[in-house]
Amino acid sequence: MNSAPLSGLYAPSLSLLTDLYQVTMAYGYWQQGMQDREAVFHLYFRRPPFDGGYAVCAGLAYAADWLQNLHFSADDLAYLGSLKSAKGGVLFPQDFLDYLRDLKFTCDVDAIAEGTVVFANEPLIRVQGPLLQAQLIETALLTLVNFQTLVATKAVRIREAAGDDTVLEFGLRRAQGFDGGLSASRAAYLGGVDATSNVLAGQRFNIPVKGTHAHSWVMAFKDEAEAFTAYAKAFPDDSVFLVDTYDTLEGVRNAIKVAREMRANGHELGGIRLDSGDLAYLSREARALLNEAGFPNVRIVASNDLEENLITSLKLQGAKIDTWGIGTQLVTAYDQPALGGVYKMAALRKPDDSGWDFTIKLSEQLAKTSIPGILQVRRYENEKGQPRADMLYNTAEPLPDQLTIIDPSDYTRRRPVRADAPYRELLEPIFRGGELVHQLPTLQESRARAQREVLSLDPSIRRFLNPHTYPVGLEESLNTFRTNLILEKRPLRPA
Amino acid sequence: MNSAPLSGLYAPSLSLLTDLYQVTMAYGYWQQGMQDREAVFHLYFRRPPFDGGYAVCAGLAYAADWLQNLHFSADDLAYLGSLKSAKGGVLFPQDFLDYLRDLKFTCDVDAIAEGTVVFANEPLIRVQGPLLQAQLIETALLTLVNFQTLVATKAVRIREAAGDDTVLEFGLRRAQGFDGGLSASRAAYLGGVDATSNVLAGQRFNIPVKGTHAHSWVMAFKDEAEAFTAYAKAFPDDSVFLVDTYDTLEGVRNAIKVAREMRANGHELGGIRLDSGDLAYLSREARALLNEAGFPNVRIVASNDLEENLITSLKLQGAKIDTWGIGTQLVTAYDQPALGGVYKMAALRKPDDSGWDFTIKLSEQLAKTSIPGILQVRRYENEKGQPRADMLYNTAEPLPDQLTIIDPSDYTRRRPVRADAPYRELLEPIFRGGELVHQLPTLQESRARAQREVLSLDPSIRRFLNPHTYPVGLEESLNTFRTNLILEKRPLRPA
Known part of the structure; x- marks a missing residue:
């Protein structure tokens, strides 16, 4: 059981997703x-x-789904029946468990x-x-509504700061558990982000999915230009190159070199991504390099702990960023990671x-x-x-x-x-x-x-x-x- | 699909719990x-x-479980096959999807x-x-390890502050999604808390479960004393009365009244719980009232946004608290809600x-x-x-x-x-x-x-x-x- 915490976890019943006191009060x-x-x-x-x-x-969609499936399975009842009082007797008598077994949500x-x-x-x-x-369902309703309301609100704020720019959510790796990631992707999209990196969220919720490549892609090739060329071969019309594995502006120059090769073959580079350093400075320099080289339409994607205030500040500084990649700050609502719903x-x-x-x-x-x-x-x-x-x-x-x-x-x-x-x-x-x-x-x-x-x-x-x-x-x-x-x-x- | 986001979510495959770029790099x-x-x-x-x-x-137990079950189901592959490139063609060709279908983790x-x-x-x-x-599994490993490491570490710190006192985790309602709650309960127990309120965590991970009652229990009766009497009838040897629904010290007096009735029937009140107000002052006053009335063994449980620094401060102030109920601050790691694992x-x-x-x-x-x-x-x-x-x-x-x-x-x-x-x-x-x-x-x-x-x-x-x-x-x-x-x-x- 401990060694396989995920397997089959959510079938057949999520009805024990509650605080014990809901069940003790129910018995009372x-x-x-x-x-x-x-x-x-x-x-x-x-x-x-x-x-x-x-x-x-x-x-609400999560909460409604949970309510529709509310019932106590044989496993749930066996577990409740196994709980002991301080004196060693059962905490819940059998006739109450029988009542729970027959309980229908009305x-x-x-x-x-x-x-x-x-x-x-x-x-x-x-x-x-x-x-x-009405008491029994308290905890699940709060869990499912508190967090998604929090993230949807955060996403709206980030959308407000980003204006008409594209906003991507890619926070899964820093999310609080896998549903912390999945339900955050859902709520972030509801709040206005344009796409997610989370493939499961894309599949489940019909959210557009987007992605570039990791530093490791670049490290897996002889040099950066070779890595970009290989990525462009795989995705000739969907390439965004991550340029900061070794040195950001050298990375931009390598991206331009490969973008020229792509153009010669009838394709256009989609964008470059900056993931570290001074984004205001680097985005302006990158934009100038790209423009001079004849690539004014190559988009600049930026990421690195961004949130609404940093986006606002970067815009005020004249950063040349077209697409904002938002991770940790959005999916954990970093500056206030819980909504105090009651x-x-x-x-x-x-x-x-x-x-x-x-x-x-x-x-x-x-x-x-x-x-x-x-x-x-x-x-x-x-x-x-x-x-x-x-x-x-x-x-x-x-x-x-x-x-x-x-x-x-x-x-x-x-x-x-x-x-x-x-x-x-x-x-x-x-x-x-x-x-x-x-x-x-x-x-x-x-x-x-x-x-x-x-x-x-x-x-x-x-x-x-x-x-x-x-x-x-x-x-x-x-x-x-x-x-x-x-x-x-x-x-x-x-x- | 949107209207039933929970149902059957985690069967048969969690392999799409990843960032799209893992799949695009895999194709590359x-x-x-x-x-x-x-x-x-x-x-x-x-x-x-x-x-x-x-x-x-x-x-690690979550990560190992995920790795053991890593495979791409027909649904997963159908979804990946449905993704389009910017020009409208497929993002992934069929022979790559066939490769993924046959992929075994080695x-x-x-x-x-x-x-x-x-x-x-x-x-x-x-x-x-x-x-x-090795690249493909990055996101899931990070998601599953980052968060639990964060919460286990927070729990260790809270345990350090609480010394030999009992520590209960009851954060589910403020957790980040239902697995944000479930995996937090697991990690918090690993880090040293004594029990959880989360019944599903109790069932899945064999963690002791504990609970008292809500304010609504008190509000459902004519008055507070009647509510306590009813609760004591249900749980004669496991009662902890929440005393702050109307007025904390009046609540303590009502608890003492009912504790006397319980003692007359051969039972002892387990504890009282303070959930608001000045916990240093109220716990000392409550302890004095309980001791004077002959109940030195009735435990005082305190809750209300507690964490390691507040616990330390309350102890320095001479608070008379035996059991610490920790919610939001623990399960969301409120002061740093993400570990930046890479x-x-x-x-x-x-x-x-x-x-x-x-x-x-x-x-x-x-x-x-x-x-x-x-x-x-x-x-x-x-x-x-x-x-x-x-x-x-x-x-x-x-x-x-x-x-x-x-x-x-x-x-x-x-x-x-x-x-x-x-x-x-x-x-x-x-x-x-x-x-x-x-x-x-x-x-x-x-x-x-x-x-x-x-x-x-x-x-x-x-x-x-x-x-x-x-x-x-x-x-x-x-x-x-x-x-x-x-x-x-x-x-x-x-x-």
Whole structure:
């Protein structure tokens, strides 16, 4: 088992991809007869990543796939049955394992489409259904959505910095595990990169794949020019030569020599790649050499720990780079390698089924206190379809006629809503009664959505440094309800 | 396909888990008739992670599994056959795809055992075999070894800070993809954590699994005490109560109330968990409350973005914490989320098979220039088995009688080796002719090795801030050979 950790790992079941406490709580709810009490949970984050003004959500297709296949296999149950309590007895009795064996996922799931621009506190996913099930799926949903949202957002930022240049993702070798690489390639493409080096991602997700060659290719030949000639023979119309194995500008000269031979045979060199050194200086020198030699169309590809701020800086320095190869910084979201998404209970049917108890998790900081209710996100847009403000409201309560949006971290900031303001509701039905009821978009469709959505944001929200805060608030009656609930739950300590 | 990204993903083949350029280079070598030229590659890193003094290597079991299953399935080949060149023709001709279909892995692989302490520039894996194959496996080896080595090293550091306290890993929800979580749980256990919350990791790798309950458990009941009572009913001998849903110290008082009821029924509360707020203050207050109430053995578990420096700080502040729950910071290696491991060609048989050409990749910095040869790592130890210095040498050349170790980044630093100095050779045979010839240790054995190895290091090398640099150098004749090769390859530019 230890010596073959990959083999057959993901068949037949990924249902144990969870924290043990989900299973212990499931047992507790089952023992209390609470397993079918209807509950509502929201998945959301509290701050956009990278000190940015927004995120682009991603990962829903993975989450939906996981939910569709949720079941406990005989192996899963045998393992759970083998767990021991501190006193040596079984942790889970057989009748509970029998219950898990027969468990079918029956929740309703609403979610915001992949590629949508989202902000702090907005539920990306809302789960409504039997308490035991709605709790059980927490960890997998967070794992699958947190990371892809993080990488998609990073990719959007890199795309923003690169403008119309080509952006390639080739981070697999530095990714966090093979799915760290695979799902990063997916999310990066969703966020706007043009292609990946990851062949498995190309195959699975229909992402264009690109590649050049390694330093070792050059080292395998007598000299650099011979290596380039051999590569051009293999790929006469798709060659990009890596020129820095020994000396970058000598490499450019060798590339030009071989490009001339190629041209004599009716082919054109595609590009050269710089992978080290001062990219601003070297790209300008390389461009000048190529232009002088009659190769103004040979593209210059650059790589070496690039990210949005370095791209911006290189452009300001007049670097002559046409294609940006992005690896580690993108696929690990290096400057913030985790999105702090959380999954909080927000409503629970009363034991006598007479209505809802709306629930809250307190915190010393108001911003970290959860939001009760069965929430929907309403996005108000102007006539051009540009987002103006988002309002979270409780769908389980009637809305007042005059709507006002209150900033949850500063109740003095309030924004009345015009009665005729156009809007759209972001959460849409994905599962009903455990059945997938939504035609999930293709990755290419989600990618197009991301590009459209990001461009509709005001540049002040998109900028990297100290972006403007997009207004997201609670509908006034929800804010009042939440405030009262906090006061009710928090102990009063005399000063 | 897009709508079911997980289903059946990892059967039957993970062989496309690579960069496209590995396949394009393979085609180029095959076209040149160079596919079977014998080559040697080394996988190594240039700097220990986290500004530390060492790393603990991990991931070899994954890599060996991947190599054992390396083959191109019909689906893989169909995908590669579908790729188009810029001009619209096929990228790879059918006879090359036929070659890939019949390809069998036949390389020799030597590697350093998982759990071994390793340093910059030391080959963790050495691959010797047909050029095409030895190149093709680069990306997967890097992906599988880079990340697990990173996390194992982070876990060792956290273990060092925690001393004899219990350390739990529960980072799955913030991990980078599901294998980012799964392989992190494996590597964290290898590095010394005591248990994981990740049930799949528990099942696959026989790691102890642990868990408490979430805030939502408390929110699902009328009040906190009722929630604790219900949990204690489910797990009378395994309960740890999360006390900060509404107010931490009120939570501790409720825990004590329920602990008294439990004791009346013959059970003892296992612990309480603090997940927010000032952990130094709250743990001391909680400890005092528990002790006063007659519960000195109730453990205090703390979590909330902890890592080795915070643990050290909390201990210095007199925090009363028995068990450390570590999530995001460990499984994403938050402060350095990628290890920059590389895979460089170091030797290639001469075309006429008359011997080896030793190969080098230059860089502006000497420290980033590769090391030629067919390397072995010899570790000199003192009589207590403590490492004293490591020597890299070229096994393809005879060793001189008097050995001297030269620092590769400062040739004036040299260390003669006593003729009778005891040593061990770190790279051991794993594959011969493509067949696994090594009984890979269990994860538990690798974990024991890691603990033993780390403890054998001098504390000055283990410390977090500005650690002492452990001496790793090149055997003198190798250093001389490398220096000459650099001078030969680097163009001379007149000043």
